[in-house]
Amino acid sequence: MKRIYIWSLPTRVFHILFALFILLVFISSEEDRWLAYHAIIGYAILILLMFRFSWGVFGPKYSKFKEFPMGKKNVKEFLNNIFEDKQKYIGHNPLASYVMISILIVCFFAIITGVLAYGIQEGKGIFAYLNSSLFKEMEIFEEIHEFLSTLFLVLLAAHIGGVISDRILHKKHETLNSIVTGYKMSEKEEAIRLNIFQKFIAFIFLALLVSFFIFNIMKPDNVLIASSYKAIDYEKQNELFVSECASCHTLYPSKFIA
Ligand code: HEC
Structure with missing residues (x-):
């Protein structure tokens, strides 16, 4: 087996920031007085998601959505050979692919419903104008938001469960280390290399994320969190x-x- 490079630096940075912001967004949801921070971190996660969706289309091989082996046949094949030492999938395996895609989609809709609930119920942010007598009492978006957050935790448990099982079943491939080092052990030799366009995409989103935080520090009462009251x-x-x-x-x- 050889050590091959499969997760580029932007992919790994995305992963660590995503994990960190998700942790912060759950912590900040605990207290009402932290709601503004909760919202800012939520918007920051949206920037991360926009990056990941672009990366899924224009990114390197194993990060591309169309490289995710999600066909029925792949799932069957994977499950049949799950105890084999030799593993065919270098990037995400079929089950992991389903979990990854679900995490991204659920997270996206959790943010959208969060922004809606923030506007309708709190009179804050870009949907603050919906906090009229007609909608004020509408709690449906908050309920969906909370449901999706719980669903997200379930998916997270599936993700961590998957990583642990892989660690036990296919230790040799070093999947867990790969998200830190970028390298995985494999028979195949299809390492990735970023082209200039991909580097540009990663740079633009990183700049966007940093500017977003600077903007929030400079202008704490901005349109994304300002109250209509x-x-x-x-x-x-x-x-x-x-x-x-x-x-x-x-x-x-x-x-x-x-
Ligand atoms: C040095 C402290 C102090 C300051 C300053 C003070 N008060 Fe008082 N006030 C009291 C205390 C003590 C009582 C309760 C007296 C009692 O129950 O016999 C009281 C009682 C009252 C009451 C009666 C409440 C009741 O339930 O009967 C009113 C009205 C009142 N204060 C208004 C004021 C206003 C208006 C000011 C400002 C111009 C003021 N107080 C400044 C200490 C103060």
Whole structure:
């Protein structure tokens, strides 16, 4: 067996950022006051997905969607030979291909429904205008968003389960290491090499992602997360009370002060 290069640097960087942002997006969903961060990370994941979809069309061999062996025959063949040491699939195996595609699609729709729920229920972001009396109470997108997030976790479990089984069944191929090193052990010799166009795509998306974060730091109240409501500053509205009486009295329900 030989060591062949199958996962390019952009593929590996995508994988690690995707894993990291997914972790952050789940953590930030825990508290209401982190919702703006949740939204920003969600948009960042959308940029990653746009990269991955482009990579699936224009990327190197094993990352291309049309190279995913998803035919019925492949699945059967793979399952029949799953305990064999020798493995035919260098990139994603047929089952992994289904999991990968599902992860990307479910994640995409989770983001879309998230942005919709953010606008309709919270009056924030690009769909803030939908927070009218007509739609305000509509929770369907939030429900779909939550359902898809749970489904995503199921797919993630399938992905990790797959990696573990592969590690046990086909240890020699070093699939797990390959997502870090880029190299996998295989009989075949079809290594990848990025062309200038592919490097350009990867560069553009990386630049887009970095600019997106810089934009959010420079302009925290941007259209992607801004609220359609104006925040009320009670202290400004009751200046006299604040200066004369607030040292002893509180004007607002204590939960806003604590
Ligand atoms: C030094 C602290 C302090 C400041 C400053 C102060 N208060 Fe008071 N206030 C109190 C205390 C103590 C009581 C309760 C007195 C009692 O129950 O006998 C009270 C009671 C009151 C009450 C009666 C509440 C009731 O339930 O009967 C009102 C009204 C009130 N304050 C208004 C004000 C306003 C308006 C200001 C600002 C101009 C102010 N207070 C500034 C300490 C303060």
